[in-house]
Every structure is written in structure tokens, then in C-alpha cells.
Amino acid sequence: MRRLSIIGIGAGNPDHITVQATKALSSIDVIFLIDKGDDKESLAQLRKDICARYIKNPSFRIVAAQDPERDRATADYESAVTAWHAERAAIYERMIREELGETQHGAFLVWGDPSLYDSTLRIVDRVAAMQTVGFELDVIPGITSVQALAARHRVALNRIGEPVHITTGRQLAKGMAGDNVVVMLDGDCAFKSVKDGDVDIYWGAYIGTPDEILMSGTLRECGPEIEKVRNEARTRHGWIMDTYLLRKS
Numbered sequence: 001m002r003r004l005s006i007i008g009i010g011a012g013n014p015d016h017i018t019v020q021a022t023k024a025l026s027s028i029d030v031i032f033l034i035d036k037g038d039d040k041e042s043l044a045q046l047r048k049d050i051c052a053r054y055i056k057n058p059s060f061r062i063v064a065a066q067d068p069e070r071d072r073a074t075a076d077y078e079s080a081v082t083a084w085h086a087e088r089a090a091i092y093e094r095m096i097r098e099e100l101g102e103t104q105h106g107a108f109l110v111w112g113d114p115s116l117y118d119s120t121l122r123i124v125d126r127v128a129a130m131q132t133v134g135f136e137l138d139v140i141p142g143i144t145s146v147q148a149l150a151a152r153h154r155v156a157l158n159r160i161g162e163p164v165h166i167t168t169g170r171q172l173a174k175g176m177a178g179d180n181v182v183v184m185l186d187g188d189c190a191f192k193s194v195k196d197g198d199v200d201i202y203w204g205a206y207i208g209t210p211d212e213i214l215m216s217g218t219l220r221e222c223g224p225e226i227e228k229v230r231n232e233a234r235t236r237h238g239w240i241m242d243t244y245l246l247r248k249s
């Protein structure tokens with residue numbers, strides 16, 4: 001039976017890879033890479049560095065495929081994402097069926113942890129449902145960007161007994177749903193929509209990488225400065241990944 005592992009590799013710091021992940025990597029025959037374009041070449045490089053460091057099999061192969069374009073023009077976000085996932089499932093199915101031998105071990109390396117804002121598990125489930133290729137699946141957790149953010153700011157995500165809400169920039173724009181809100185996938189500084197004066201922000205970009213930027217303070221004072229720093233960094237690198245915690249004080 002083919003074996004397939006979905007391995008969380010942490011969100012940028014190569015030292016955040018777990019012992020369980022390194023053990024799984026040591027027996028890998030094929031790594032499946034989805035190429036998301038030149039802008040994020042440094043992210044692909046981190047994956048390649050992890051392979052070079054932990055994969056023991058000298059004849060392991062990297063099988064890469066181009067990520068299909070998502071239709072960003074349509075107003076119907078959900079059906080655009082569904083169509084995009086179907087295209088990706090077809091690509092994953094072909095890669096597993098054609099590139100992974102019957103007794104081999106393949107892996108997808110997932111940024112952070114596969115359970116958080118990542119579609120790999122959903123897509124691999126779709127592949128399994130096609131019943132065109134059989135495989136045994138395991139999932140190996142990784143350190144999320146949220147944990148890395150909290151560690152770098154030396155804060156807990158919640159105060160005693162309080163819940164934590166993790167959401168996207170798009171959802172935050174509709175209102176702050178709780179006292180401790182972690183925001184990911186924010187293309188446009190959605191914290192600007194928060195009008196409450198008593199909110200602190202703990203912000204981080206490129207966390208765990210040599211380009212890491214951290215800023216914190218009251219949202220009222222820090223927000224405009226974060227927006228400026230973020231725009232400059234995005235122009236300099238051509239892309240940005242940032243995460244932040246908002247906390248009502």
C-alpha cells in the first residue's frame with residue numbers, strides 16, 4: 001500500500017520542525033511540492049532545505065506541480081474556492097497515482113500545521129473519495145504561525161479562562177468577535193476597521209525567518225505605523241505573511 005504523510009513543518013523557523021516530523025521525513029521517497037509562483041520562492045527554498053536536512057533516502061525525489069490559478073475576480077468567493085480545490089484535487093490525484101510507487105512513502109509538507117487555514121487535508125480527502133488510487137494517510141502536526149507569534153511576543157493568547165477566536169482579515173472587517181482575536185490571511189490591514197479604543201495589538205510578519213518584523217502596543221497608536229511598515233515590507237519582498245493578536249484591554 002502507498003503511504004502518504006501530511007507533515008506540518010512550522011511557519012518559517014527551520015528549528016520548529018518536530019521530532020515526529022523528522023522521523024517521518026527520514027523514510028520519504030517522494031515529496032510533493034505545489035509551486036505557488038516566483039514571489040514565494042523563499043518559502044519553497046525552506047521546504048527544500050528541510051528535505052536536504054532530514055530526508056535520509058539518497059534517491060528521494062521532489063515532484064512539483066504548478067498551483068492552478070484561482071478566480072479572484074468573481075464575487076462568489078465560495079464557489080471560486082470550490083472550483084479551485086477540484087482542480088487541485090485532480091493534480092494531487094495524478095501526482096500520487098503516477099509518481100508514488102505501490103510500496104513507497106510520499107509527503108506533502110504543509111506550512112505551519114495542517115489543521116489551520118490549509119486545504120491539503122480537504123484536497124487529499126477528495127482524492128481518497130475518487131477511489132482511483134489507494135493510500136494509507138497520516139497527519140503530523142506542526143507549530144502554527146499563531147504559536148510562533150505568541151512565543152515571539154512572549155504572550156499567552158488568552159487571559160485566565162477567556163476564549164480565543166481565530167479568524168481572517170475578511171471576517172474581522174465584520175467586527176471583533178471576542179476579547180482575544182487572532183487574525184490571519186489579512187490582505188489589507190483589517191485592524192483598521194476596529195474602532196474600539198481599548199485594544200492592544202501584537203503583530204508579526206515573516207515570523208521565524210531572518211526577515212521577521214514584530215510590533216506591539218495599543219492599536220490606536222501602533223496601527224498606522226504597522227500599516228506603513230507592512231506596506232514597505234511587502235514592496236521590498238514582493239509578498240508578505242503576517243498574523244496578529246488583538247486583545248481588548
Ligand SMILES: C[S@@+](CC[C@H](N)C(=O)[O-])C[C@H]1O[C@@H](n2cnc3c(N)ncnc32)[C@H](O)[C@@H]1O
Nearest residue numbers: 011012112113144145184185206207241242243
Ligand atoms: C494559508 S494560511 C496557513 C497557516 C498555517 N497552516 C499555520 O499553521 O500557520 C497563511 C497565513 O498564515 C499566516 N502565516 C503563516 N506563516 C507566517 C509567518 N511566518 N509569519 C506571519 N504569519 C504567517 C499568515 O496570516 C498567512 O496569511
